[in-house]
Amino acid sequence: MGTKIQPRVPRGMRDLLPQKMLQRQYVIGKVENIFQRFGFEPLQTPALELRETLMGKYGDDAEKLIYDAKHREGKEDLSLRYDLTVPLTRVVAMYPELVKPFKRYQIAPVWRAERPQKGRYREFYQCDADIVGSKSMLADAEIVTMIYTVLQTLGFKSFVTKINNRKILTGIGQYAGVPNEMLGGLYRAIDKLEKIGADGVREEMTKSAIPANVVDKMIDLVSIPPDNFGELRERLGDLPIATEGLGELEQLATFLGDANVPRANYQFDFAMVRGLAYYTGPIYETVVTEPKIGSLTGGGRYDELVGLFSSQSIPTTGTSLGIERIIDVMDELAMYPASIGKTVTQVLVTVFNRDLIGASTRAANALRAAGINAELALDAEGLGKQLKYAAAKAIPFALIIGPDEAAAQKATLRDLTSGEQTLIPQSELADAVKLKVKS
């Protein structure tokens, strides 16, 4: 062998070592649980999609970030999936026999060639839940309710799901009379209202070459406080598209009230914008106030997307939870329950010497049969070393069967946290250990 290869992972991607994986599995398990409780069912799709499946759906800016993954000698142009939404619409178009409304969730990695940063990776997991085949605002309300339930279950306290409607944004654009190709700049400036204030937005709009008279109208409009439907209706009432959007949000508000989602956890924010091109109706985005890490969830209604793959379009709404950011916030705020340890092993069964390998193996298997995660020490090289190993791995208990215990048909259970030891008859081993381990 010549010079060694530097062990590295691709930029923006990472290994997830066991301790991290235990935390992730906890979070993903909770999320999956809630998804199922709302009647969503699992779906899996390939990591690679045909390039043509992905292109033309997200907008130019987003599509620059799509990874190509064509094989050297392959005949198909392939790309790594950019999100889970477009694959879903592809599935819906391919299997028209799926019973509607089709409610599916998918928890899987997606890839985006962005410049990495904290809370932003090139390979990351998304947790999506969508309802295909219902145009009712009740579907949107279910999505927002579920977002609330997930975050609340994970222990989040101060978070707000902001809700707006693409139709209102379109209305704002019409009201301002800005040409279509400038709408992007307009929306982007509006989106920054909270971050940079009205003056900042004014500056931003001027930079985007939006006429001065329009800018003033915009600032006025966008400065309408959240939840103030009346004021907005007064201004945009002449525009059918805006009226329609407002009507939808009012219905949504009623349904959220029915669902008892706490008023503090959602807000109708007419300045909230989402970048993806395919949204057509209500849009949502959840932010936490404590560590500023961007949005934890994002989603909305995209009634026309399925239509790009099929002769008929199907109304669809859904959300994507940013599991990576949720995990980052939970790390920062130490939100994991004590029950997720650093290891899955509950008991290390030590091996006193070669002659007692059999006794320890039988004990380990008895524990395993009783549903206890038991690890058998693999080298009989001294009790001290084995206990040190247990401590290093944060295994909470060690079982010791030395000559004395073996002769008396007993075993010693040592609590590595307190140092307390109990002598247990081998006949009652599993039950006695179970009691100790669970407490």
Added chain:
RNA sequence: GUGGCCAUAGCUCAAUGGCAGAGCGUCUGACUGUGGAUCAGAAGGUUGCGGGUUCGACACCCGUUGGCCACCCCA
């Protein structure tokens, strides 16, 4: 994609341009039935990588890769 900060032992960090160090961790022993305490000792480095300046570079210059931060955008 644009701009800035950073990269030295497994980890956290030192070292006026002049012999690359400390703390923690790791390993061994004091302790042949007990880890986390104490003591003694040991291992561990091409200073991210490639060039350049210099008698001499961890330090200065250029490039490159990666991490972080602010934009852009977004989960």
